[in-house]
Amino acid sequence: MKTDPQTVVVGAGIVGICTALYLQEKGRQVTLIDPMPPGEGTSSGNAGIISVGSVHPEAMPGIWKEIPHMLMQRMAPIALRPAYAPRLLPWFARFLASSSVAKADQSSAAISALSSRALDFLQPLVNKAGAQALLRQEGTLYINETPSQFAAAKLNCSYYQRRNVDYQLVDGTELTDLEPNLRSGLAGAVLVPAGAQTLSPLALSRSLFKLFQQQGGEFITAEVTGFKLEGKRVTALYTDHEMSFNQVPSNQVPSNQVLCREVFITAGAYSKTLAKQLGSTVPLDTERGYSLDLPMPGIELKRPLLFAGRAFAATSMMEGLRLAGTVEFAGLKAAPNYQRAHNLAQQAAYLFPRLNAAEGENEGKPWMGFRPSVPDTVPVISASPHFDNAFFGFGHGHLGLTQGAVTGAMLSALAVGEDCPLAISPFRVDRAW
Numbered sequence: 001m002k003t004d005p006q007t008v009v010v011g012a013g014i015v016g017i018c019t020a021l022y023l024q025e026k027g028r029q030v031t032l033i034d035p036m037p038p039g040e041g042t043s044s045g046n047a048g049i050i051s052v053g054s055v056h057p058e059a060m061p062g063i064w065k066e067i068p069h070m071l072m073q074r075m076a077p078i079a080l081r082p083a084y085a086p087r088l089l090p091w092f093a094r095f096l097a098s099s100s101v102a103k104a105d106q107s108s109a110a111i112s113a114l115s116s117r118a119l120d121f122l123q124p125l126v127n128k129a130g131a132q133a134l135l136r137q138e139g140t141l142y143i144n145e146t147p148s149q150f151a152a153a154k155l156n157c158s159y160y161q162r163r164n165v166d167y168q169l170v171d172g173t174e175l176t177d178l179e180p181n182l183r184s185g186l187a188g189a190v191l192v193p194a195g196a197q198t199l200s201p202l203a204l205s206r207s208l209f210k211l212f213q214q215q216g217g218e219f220i221t222a223e224v225t226g227f228k229l230e231g232k233r234v235t236a237l238y239t240d241h242e243m244s245f246n247q248v249p250s251n252q253v254p255s256n257q258v259l260c261r262e263v264f265i266t267a268g269a270y271s272k273t274l275a276k277q278l279g280s281t282v283p284l285d286t287e288r289g290y291s292l293d294l295p296m297p298g299i300e301l302k303r304p305l306l307f308a309g310r311a312f313a314a315t316s317m318m319e320g321l322r323l324a325g326t327v328e329f330a331g332l333k334a335a336p337n338y339q340r341a342h343n344l345a346q347q348a349a350y351l352f353p354r355l356n357a358a359e360g361e362n363e364g365k366p367w368m369g370f371r372p373s374v375p376d377t378v379p380v381i382s383a384s385p386h387f388d389n390a391f392f393g394f395g396h397g398h399l400g401l402t403q404g405a406v407t408g409a410m411l412s413a414l415a416v417g418e419d420c421p422l423a424i425s426p427f428r429v430d431r432a433w
């Protein structure tokens with residue numbers, strides 16, 4: 001067992017890595033722990049969008065009218081595996097309850113508070129890591145293919161107005177000037193100029209992790225299975241296997257325990273059971289999403305494009321053209337249905353007439369990730385109400401890449417008792433769900 005109590009961050013996705021870096025800034029000696037290599041979970045295959053202007057919760061007013069249509073389309077942007085339906089019900093009931101006009105506006109305020117500060121907290125880490133070339137800020141385009149979609153999008157711009165987010169309406173002809181590779185004849189789009197992207201989410205996580213190690217951070221390859229609790233403190237973490245000598249100081253006996261001074265749960269969609277063991281019940285589920293990288297697309301987009309009716313995005317990256325999105329409710333255990341990723345290529349062929357067909361060497365590798373989603377789209381960024389040295393940072397759903405760094409900054413401030421950069425109350429783990 002390690003004899004020197006550590007500041008331990010459980011989960012090395014983008015949220016955990018950024019949290020670890022901000023804790024180092026506060027002078028903490030930090031250990032990250034994850035069974036997978038850093039950044040290789042859901043944080044790797046996402047659409048790469050840093051949605052600085054994000055203001056819309058997933059549970060928008062009137063969503064209940066759209067869901068049946070979305071579920072029934074041929075290449076359905078939303079899918080529900082029937083066997084999972086009973087388990088999803090409580091989450092879904094809360095999701096619908098979050099879609100009232102008042103609740104959606106409340107969620108929007110919290111989402112915007114976080115997302116609008118995304119680059120303020122990510123950019124300094126990226127600069128320090130020397131990874132500036134991985135970020136680009138050319139805006140984000142939300143594309144509407146039909147006049148009725150565009151009319152609905154214009155109405156939803158009231159959220160941008162209320163949150164003071166700059167946006168521009170772009171009609172169909174201007175759209176092809178902005179993005180010449182798009183097919184002509186689409187109805188229009190909303191451009192959010194503040195939107196940014198990474199050219200590779202995985203390369204970004206790896207650069208940040210390298211910085212963490214250069215600053216003396218330690219990484220343990222293991223899964224956390226439980227906690228040793230003494231009074232109001234977590235004193236150790238149990239892991240799924242004994243750690244080898246290269247993971248613990250050589251004068252100590254290897255063991256399946258890590259002593260902890262404080263613990264941060266940033267395990268993405270897997271955080272629910274860990275939080276439960278610390279006395280906090282959170283309605284966390286997963287909206288599984290798919291992506292497909294086309295390595296030789298033959299086209300380059302200037303900025304990320306999101307297709308409202310299809311629930312996926314197209315982003316040019318180091319890996320090629322990444323098509324990423326859709327939602328599948330099937331929990332953490334069911335096998336992926338990679339046909340959903342391949343379907344994205346068919347849709348992209350329609351949207352980008354000059355796209356190299358996805359076949360042969362360009363067929364691309366399908367990927368699936370687990371968005372950690374809470375019903376109101378507002379992540380948990382919180383001290384534990386039950387343990388003085390436990391903190392939570394999970395539930396970022398569709399926006400974890402965007403909100404990871406600001407989450408880390410907030411958690412590190414909470415841990416050392418400094419003023420938080422944002423008001424913490426909307427993100428509390430013990431809020432009324």
Ligand SMILES: Cc1cc2nc3c(=O)[nH]c(=O)nc-3n(C[C@H](O)[C@H](O)[C@H](O)COP(=O)(O)OP(=O)(O)OC[C@H]3O[C@@H](n4cnc5c(N)ncnc54)[C@H](O)[C@@H]3O)c2cc1C
Pocket residue numbers: 010011012013014015016033034035036039040041042043044045046047048049050051222223224225266267268269270271274288289290291324325326368369370371372394395396397398399400401402403
């Ligand atoms: C298709 C798709 C597109 C997306 N596009 C975007 C986008 O454009 N912009 C954006 O902002 N967001 C996007 N997202 C969302 C974003 O990817 C996630 O919100 C984010 O990656 C979550 O990060 P995380 O660090 O919380 O979780 P993860 O990246 O999943 O990391 C959690 C880590 O915890 C580890 N872990 C789990 N259990 C344990 C345990 N018991 N002990 C130790 N470690 C454990 C896991 O192995 C994993 O490495 C997208 C998601 C998907 C699926």
